[in-house]
Amino acid sequence: MYKIALLPGDGIGPEIVPQAVRVLQAVGEKYNREFQFETALIGGAAYDATGHPLPEETLDVCRNADAIILGAVGGPKWDNLEPHLRPERGALLPLRKKLGLYANLRPAVVNPALADASTLKADIVSGLDVMIIRELTGGLYFGEKRREDLPGGGQKVVETLEYTTAEIERVVRLGFEMARKRNKKLSSVDKANVLESSRLWREIVERLAEEYPDVELNHILVDNCAMQLVRNPKQFDVMVTENMFGDILTDLASQLTGSIGMLPSASLGGEVALYEPIHGSAPDIAGKNLANPIATILSAAMMLRISFGLETEAAAIEQAVDRVLQQGYRTGDIMQPGKIKVGTVEMTEEIIKALE
Numbered sequence: 001m002y003k004i005a006l007l008p009g010d011g012i013g014p015e016i017v018p019q020a021v022r023v024l025q026a027v028g029e030k031y032n033r034e035f036q037f038e039t040a041l042i043g044g045a046a047y048d049a050t051g052h053p054l055p056e057e058t059l060d061v062c063r064n065a066d067a068i069i070l071g072a073v074g075g076p077k078w079d080n081l082e083p084h085l086r087p088e089r090g091a092l093l094p095l096r097k098k099l100g101l102y103a104n105l106r107p108a109v110v111n112p113a114l115a116d117a118s119t120l121k122a123d124i125v126s127g128l129d130v131m132i133i134r135e136l137t138g139g140l141y142f143g144e145k146r147r148e149d150l151p152g153g154g155q156k157v158v159e160t161l162e163y164t165t166a167e168i169e170r171v172v173r174l175g176f177e178m179a180r181k182r183n184k185k186l187s188s189v190d191k192a193n194v195l196e197s198s199r200l201w202r203e204i205v206e207r208l209a210e211e212y213p214d215v216e217l218n219h220i221l222v223d224n225c226a227m228q229l230v231r232n233p234k235q236f237d238v239m240v241t242e243n244m245f246g247d248i249l250t251d252l253a254s255q256l257t258g259s260i261g262m263l264p265s266a267s268l269g270g271e272v273a274l275y276e277p278i279h280g281s282a283p284d285i286a287g288k289n290l291a292n293p294i295a296t297i298l299s300a301a302m303m304l305r306i307s308f309g310l311e312t313e314a315a316a317i318e319q320a321v322d323r324v325l326q327q328g329y330r331t332g333d334i335m336q337p338g339k340i341k342v343g344t345v346e347m348t349e350e351i352i353k354a355l356e
């Protein structure tokens with residue numbers, strides 16, 4: 001029996017998380033696995049119900065689970081609360097930090113059926129399979145932040161980018177290990193021409209590289225990297241980078257796959273791992289059955305593989321997604337001429353049918 005904590009959150013979160021649950025239930029029936037789900041409040045939904053975006057009870061549910069599936073948090077309704085009450089800074093970041101989830105794996109894989117769904121030319125993206133590892137509990141997100149009033153009027157803001165050797169080392173090591181299991185190419189993304197944190201990052205990468213002579217390493221500056229991802233994304237295999245660079249580059253990379261609604265993620269490093277789509281709460285389409293559930297469903301597949309070691313079951317979900325896309329079913333974000341437009345729920349139903 002596997003215990004899964006569900007944190008639907010806000011916006012499209014409560015629409016997409018139940019789709020992953022339905023797919024997991026179908027997989028459970030087919031392969032005779034028992035999944036037990038416990039739902040907890042997070043984000044704006046938790047703030048509205050309890051006055052805090054990350055209730056202690058939610059943390060308990062997470063710590064007692066074997067894995068966590070999260071939808072998304074945030075939305076215009078909560079954007080102007082004090083920082084510690086806002087869904088992003090008051091819930092999502094502390095959750096990642098408290099659970100020790102320092103490595104965020106974001107695979108950008110172009111599904112063959114979607115090679116011409118991208119806004120880039122098909123030959124640039126088709127066959128793309130890159131793994132971006134984003135450091136998740138350090139950097140600008142977690143450094144000291146403060147504001148001061150200036151005597152002559154106006155304000156001064158301080159936002160610090162902090163990393164320790166140990167924090168960099170553990171995530172970079174994961175990058176080398178991952179590269180070793182894939183095509184043995186690691187690109188370390190930094191801004192070493194300007195940032196001191198990037199200089200330390202690069203030194204550590206260089207030092208660890210000696211332990212991985214079989215991995216072809218290159219350092220790339222983040223601005224060039226953004227350009228290269230659009231110019232020729234297939235030059236990359238595994239990428240590793242700090243928190244903020246990884247946040248930005250993965251939204252960019254998601255569009256190569258056709259839509260941000262396609263990209264799953266796994267956050268690892270602590271006792272319990274967290275799985276979530278890389279997209280947000282999409283307030284513009286929430287509550288309309290328009291959201292693409294595939295990123296969340298593929299996150300559930302990552303959970304089966306990484307947290308539970310259920311490779312066959314994970315692959316079954318991925319193949320079902322492939323089949324449904326091959327059959328021509330599309331949510332609005334990946335819609336193409338001549339294809340069959342479906343909503344969030346209907347897409348899931350097709351994926352479940354394809355499992356059988």
Ligand code: NAD
Binds near residue numbers: 071076088277
């Ligand atoms: P977003 O990812 O929510 O949306 C960006 C665009 O992509 C929107 O047009 C949206 O409709 C579309 N989109 C996103 N997911 C989709 C899906 N599954 N199917 C179809 N289309 C999809 O980013 P945003 O608009 O910048 O942020 C909205 C809110 O979400 C903000 O409050 C932000 O802080 C929050 N956010 C939360 C998370 C998270 O919880 N992990 C991640 C990113 C953003």
Ligand code: IPM
Binds near residue numbers: 089280
């Ligand atoms: C993500 C999101 C979050 C991040 C926000 C909502 C704090 O954009 O998961 O990519 O920047 O990490």
Ligand code: MN
Binds near residue numbers: 247248251278
């Ligand atoms: Mn993001």
